[in-house]
Amino acid sequence: MQSFRSPIGLELSQTARVVSRAFDDALDQAGGSLPVWLILLNLKIRRPGNQRELAEAVGVREATLTHHLNALDARGLITRRRDAVNRRIHVVELTQAGEEAFLRMREAALAFDRRLNDGLTDADRDNLTGLLHRLAANVGAAENDSPPWAGLAEPPPKPGRRPTAAPGTGAAE
Numbered sequence: 001m002q003s004f005r006s007p008i009g010l011e012l013s014q015t016a017r018v019v020s021r022a023f024d025d026a027l028d029q030a031g032g033s034l035p036v037w038l039i040l041l042n043l044k045i046r047r048p049g050n051q052r053e054l055a056e057a058v059g060v061r062e063a064t065l066t067h068h069l070n071a072l073d074a075r076g077l078i079t080r081r082r083d084a085v086n087r088r089i090h091v092v093e094l095t096q097a098g099e100e101a102f103l104r105m106r107e108a109a110l111a112f113d114r115r116l117n118d119g120l121t122d123a124d125r126d127n128l129t130g131l132l133h134r135l136a137a138n139v140g141a142a143e144n145d146s147p148p149w150a151g152l153a154e155p156p157p158k159p160g161r162r163p164t165a166a167p168g169t170g171a172a173e
Contacts, residue, residue, distance in 0.1 A: 012135065023112055030108035031101060035060070035068050036077075037109065040102040043078070043094050050089040051080075077101050 020034075027037050038058045048054040055065040069092060072078045077098035083089040094102065117125065 008135070019116065022116075023109075026108045026112040027105055030104040032105045032108075036072065036101075037105045039065070039068055039072065040077070040094065040098060040105060043092060043098070044102050049091070050083070051092060054092060072098070 024034060027033055032040070035058070039054065042048060042054060042057040046057055048057050051065060051069070052062060055062045058065060060068075069078060069080065073080060075097070076095055078092055079095055080090045080092050083091050120128075
C-alpha cells in the first residue's frame with residue numbers, strides 16, 4: 001500500500017500563507033506593510049527615476065502604486081514633484097520620516113529573516129532556494145521573473161572586483 005503524500009502545491013501554499021502573515025505582522029509592528037516596505041526599499045536602494053519605474057520595481061500596476069503613494073505622502077514619508085525636464089513625470093523621494101520608517105522596517109525585516117532561518121544552514125538555504133526556483137519554473141515562471149527585492153540584498157563585491165547587478169535588476173551598486 002502506497003502512503004499518501006500531501007500535494008507539494010498545497011504544502012507550499014499553506015507555508016507561504018503562514019510565513020506571509022507572520023512577516024506582515026512583523027512589518028505592522030514596525031509601522032508598515034509589505035507594499036510600504038517594498039516601496040521604501042526600492043526608493044532607498046534602487047532610486048527609480050519615476051513612478052512607472054517604481055511600479056515595475058515593486059511589481060504592481062501604476063494605479064495601485066498611486067494609491068500607496070498617496071497614503072505614504074499623507075503620512076509624510078515621501079514627496080512627489082514634477083520632473084523639471086518632463087513635467088508629465090513625477091519624481092518620488094523619501095523624506096526624513098520616510099528614511100526613519102525605512103530603518104524601522106529594515107530592522108523588522110532583518111529580525112524576521114533571522115527568525116525564519118533559525119536552524120537552517122547555508123546549504124539548507126541554498127537547497128531551498130533552488131527548489132523554490134524549480135517549482136516556479138515547473139509552473140511556467142520565466143527565468144527573468146524577479147521579485148521586487150531581487151538584487152537588493154546581494155553581498156558586496158570582493159575587493160578588486162567590479163560590482164555587478166543580479167540578473168534582471170538593471171543596476172549595479
